[in-house]
Amino acid sequence: MVESAPKRRRIERSPSPTYNIDEESENFQPYIPVAQRRQAKLAKLTSWGANSDKDKEKRLKQEQEEKEDEEREEERRKEKARKERTLLMEAQEVHTKKAAEDAKKTDAEKAEEADAEILAAIASRRKLASDLELAKGVQYTEPLKASWRPPKFVRDRSAEQHQKIREKYHIIAEGEDIPPPIENFTDMKVPEPLVRFLKSKRITKPTPIQLQGIPTAFSGRDMIGIAFTGSGKTLAFCLPIIMLALEEEAKLPFIRGEGPVGVILCPSRELASQTYENVLTWTAALSKEGKYPQLNTLLCIGGISMGDQSHVLSKGLHIVVATPGRLIDMLEKKRFTFDNCKYLCMDEADRMIDLGFEDDVRNIMSFFKRQRQTLLFSATMPRKIQDFAQQSLVKPILVNVGRAGAANLDVLQVVEYVKQEAKMVYLLECLQKTPPPVIIFSENKNEVDDIQEYLLLKGVEAVAIHGSKTQEERQYAIKSFKSGAKDVMVASGVASKGLDFNDIQHVIIFSMPKEIEDYVHQIGRTGRSGKTGIATTFVNMNTPEQTLLDLKYLLMEAGQKVPPFLQSIEDPRAVQGGSLKGCPVCGGLGHGISNCPKLEDTQRRQMASHNRGGDDRGY
Numbered sequence: 001m002v003e004s005a006p007k008r009r010r011i012e013r014s015p016s017p018t019y020n021i022d023e024e025s026e027n028f029q030p031y032i033p034v035a036q037r038r039q040a041k042l043a044k045l046t047s048w049g050a051n052s053d054k055d056k057e058k059r060l061k062q063e064q065e066e067k068e069d070e071e072r073e074e075e076r077r078k079e080k081a082r083k084e085r086t087l088l089m090e091a092q093e094v095h096t097k098k099a100a101e102d103a104k105k106t107d108a109e110k111a112e113e114a115d116a117e118i119l120a121a122i123a124s125r126r127k128l129a130s131d132l133e134l135a136k137g138v139q140y141t142e143p144l145k146a147s148w149r150p151p152k153f154v155r156d157r158s159a160e161q162h163q164k165i166r167e168k169y170h171i172i173a174e175g176e177d178i179p180p181p182i183e184n185f186t187d188m189k190v191p192e193p194l195v196r197f198l199k200s201k202r203i204t205k206p207t208p209i210q211l212q213g214i215p216t217a218f219s220g221r222d223m224i225g226i227a228f229t230g231s232g233k234t235l236a237f238c239l240p241i242i243m244l245a246l247e248e249e250a251k252l253p254f255i256r257g258e259g260p261v262g263v264i265l266c267p268s269r270e271l272a273s274q275t276y277e278n279v280l281t282w283t284a285a286l287s288k289e290g291k292y293p294q295l296n297t298l299l300c301i302g303g304i305s306m307g308d309q310s311h312v313l314s315k316g317l318h319i320v321v322a323t324p325g326r327l328i329d330m331l332e333k334k335r336f337t338f339d340n341c342k343y344l345c346m347d348e349a350d351r352m353i354d355l356g357f358e359d360d361v362r363n364i365m366s367f368f369k370r371q372r373q374t375l376l377f378s379a380t381m382p383r384k385i386q387d388f389a390q391q392s393l394v395k396p397i398l399v400n401v402g403r404a405g406a407a408n409l410d411v412l413q414v415v416e417y418v419k420q421e422a423k424m425v426y427l428l429e430c431l432q433k434t435p436p437p438v439i440i441f442s443e444n445k446n447e448v449d450d451i452q453e454y455l456l457l458k459g460v461e462a463v464a465i466h467g468s469k470t471q472e473e474r475q476y477a478i479k480s481f482k483s484g485a486k487d488v489m490v491a492s493g494v495a496s497k498g499l500d501f502n503d504i505q506h507v508i509i510f511s512m513p514k515e516i517e518d519y520v521h522q523i524g525r526t527g528r529s530g531k532t533g534i535a536t537t538f539v540n541m542n543t544p545e546q547t548l549l550d551l552k553y554l555l556m557e558a559g560q561k562v563p564p565f566l567q568s569i570e571d572p573r574a575v576q577g578g579s580l581k582g583c584p585v586c587g588g589l590g591h592g593i594s595n596c597p598k599l600e601d602t603q604r605r606q607m608a609s610h611n612r613g614g615d616d617r618g619y
């Protein structure tokens with residue numbers, strides 16, 4: 001009863017609510033301002049009879065506490081308001097500052113910022129790892145251990161001495177614990193029979209990409225190798241796979257159903273065939289004297305019967321050279337497995353990653369059972385691909401000889417303005433510039449056929465190659481041109497990437513490709529392995545201005561003559577000397593991403609490839 005009394009009194013003394021709220025509501029609790037509440041409490045306490053000092057003291061203490069509470073609340077309100085005012089002022093200041101900075105920025109800087117935004121938007125691609133690894137979150141953090149070590153005298157050199165050697169050969173190497181460059185094959189511990197064989201082919205000294213790239217790969221490191229066309233990248237990635245195969249075979253000879261230890265992926269059948277031939281030659285040179293075991297290599301490309309190579313599959317298999325489509329087919333059919341595969345190299349890697357091959361590569365990776373050493377090579381490797389590759393590899397070493405996408409300086413580049421209707425006739429005249437062999441490039445399959453027909457009519461021994469030819473026709477064209485039986489080869493883009501023909505004197509680009517990277521690869525069929533060559537390119541008003549601008553900067557970069565009609569083309573980006581960093585998507589020097597011809601093309605091709613279900617997969 002004692003407890004109920006104050007309760008009742010409180011109800012009697014409460015001020016009647018004056019708020020227009022539904023008081024019938026069950027949960028209704030009228031709001032009473034703090035001051036009113038305090039008064040009510042005071043009255044309540046008074047009515048209890050403040051007859052003891054103790055009560056009085058208690059009441060005063062409570063009053064004091066409530067007052068302090070109120071003051072704190074007020075202080076908090078003021079502080080909050082002050083902070084809001086400051087934030088607002090700061091935001092205004094930032095805005096004004098940015099507006100002032102923007103006003104100061106050149107159009108080029110603004111364009112660069114816009115490019116960066118687009119790049120960030122397209123950079124959200126999945127890592128280059130198998131779906132299983134991605135799903136399981138498997139992440140390798142350390143490079144694979146290799147048994148190879150540089151000779152002692154090389155290890156004893158200081159970091160500065162290594163760097164001096166790199167500078168001498170214009171090599172830029174980036175990454176953690178970069179293996180040292182080594183200036184000759186013997187010091188790299190390449191087996192003697194192979195060194196002798198290379199010598200017989202006039203390969204006496206490693207080229208810059210080889211002298212840094214081979215020790216890097218021998219050390220088990222993931223790497224991205226970028227060097228101009230014809231600079232010997234093939235040997236740089238084939239030697240390590242051969243050495244690895246030798247080592248594994250020496251440990252325990254391979255028997256039927258075992259292997260491979262490594263795979264080389266190429267974007268076209270022609271390039272895969274050429275690399276396969278090289279591997280065959282080099283492994284044969286090794287085993288010829290009986291000192292080293294025979295290594296078995298399989299060519300795995302579309303358009304050929306795998307039955308012809310069943311003898312290879314019936315033994316242990318060491319190396320596979322493949323295009324993605326047929327490789328996936330063979331792996332799915334379990335003709336061999338990647339259970340013990342430790343080495344994956346992608347030649348023309350930018351093309352492999354950039355075009356519809358990306359998913360195929362991921363698919364191929366899902367057949368690996370463990371960490372592998374991954375190497376990517378190309379003459380052109382735009383920043384976008386480099387960034388993407390960097391995050392997909394394990395502590396990779398980037399070995400760069402010259403700017404990625406720069407033209408080979410051993411090629412004399414001539415750009416001529418030739419009207420569309422005058423091209424064919426002028427072509428004949430142009431062919432007189434040098435003795436054969438000559439390659440003529442056109443972007444259009446029909447045009448390739450027309451040019452060949454015209455040349456045949458004029459008595460020129462010409463073969464043609466493009467994507468719509470049968471595999472036999474393609475092989476025949478390459479074989480007869482390589483052997484010297486035919487003087488001229490007319491080709492679409494198929495033949496431009498990586499194909500190594502002997503001593504091409506002259507490359508004629510009948511129709512300029514839209515993407516400057518393709519141009520770099522095409523002119524790169526001449527001027528290989530230290531020899532010089534000429535490239536003549538026809539342009540006219542059908543050539544997009546964007547492409548001409550890229551071409552102009554490329555000529556300037558290579559110290560070549562820029563014809564007046566190219567000189568007069570203004571760069572809308574207005575960058576002094578061009579945007580010499582290069583477009584991050586295609587490496588072109590005359591534009592940014594926002595107007596990159598490749599970005600649009602890539603998306604279109606990817607869609608087409610998906611719809612076709614794989615014709616572009618080198619299958």
Ligand SMILES: Nc1ncnc2c1ncn2[C@@H]1O[C@H](COP(=O)(O)OP(=O)(O)OP(=O)(O)O)[C@@H](O)[C@H]1O
Pocket residue numbers: 202203204205206207210227228229230231232233234235378379497498499500524528529
């Ligand atoms: N160290 C060397 N010394 C001399 N010639 C070499 C050396 N290494 C390779 N070569 C020769 O150079 C030519 C070009 O080599 P390769 O085809 O490997 O070039 P690449 O860099 O792959 O070019 P691309 O980018 O066009 O594919 C080949 O004929 C090869 O035999």
